[in-house]
Amino acid sequence: MARGRDAHQARLGAVAALGKNLSRRASSRCELCEGDEDLRVMEVPPVDEDPDEDAAILACRLCREDIDSKKLYDLARLRFLETAMWSETAPAQVAAVRLLRRVAEREDWAREALDGLWLDEDMQARVDAT
Numbered sequence: 001m002a003r004g005r006d007a008h009q010a011r012l013g014a015v016a017a018l019g020k021n022l023s024r025r026a027s028s029r030c031e032l033c034e035g036d037e038d039l040r041v042m043e044v045p046p047v048d049e050d051p052d053e054d055a056a057i058l059a060c061r062l063c064r065e066d067i068d069s070k071k072l073y074d075l076a077r078l079r080f081l082e083t084a085m086w087s088e089t090a091p092a093q094v095a096a097v098r099l100l101r102r103v104a105e106r107e108d109w110a111r112e113a114l115d116g117l118w119l120d121e122d123m124q125a126r127v128d129a130t
């Protein structure tokens with residue numbers, strides 16, 4: 001379906017166009033681990049029809065892979081989530097808490113971090129919504 005593909009391409013373009021503002025917000029660092037390898041815009045669901053900075057983060061290659069993949073390989077690398085889960089950037093906090101929940105299935109430190117986390121109702125609902 002040409003139309004579907006065109007719409008998909010248009011959306012990818014609009015998402016990429018957020019990069020400039022997100023780079024400024026994030027000081028050109030990954031908004032989760034502060035790495036700087038191959039930074040790209042990644043949407044954080046739920047997303048609206050039009051891509052929005054409030055539902056997107058700037059993320060490095062490793063973080064994008066962890067978010068997208070079913071299996072997490074390097075759990076020790078993910079210790080930065082203990083800091084990232086307190087991010088004042090809402091979509092970064094949402095992405096960090098979701099990833100941390102997956103780590104918590106296997107790691108005590110992640111369970112303890114989540115036990116110490118407090119989210120207001122709105123953030124809780126955002127984290128739970130996918």
Ligand SMILES: [Zn+2]
Pocket residue numbers: 030031032033034035059060061062063064
């Ligand atoms: Zn990263």
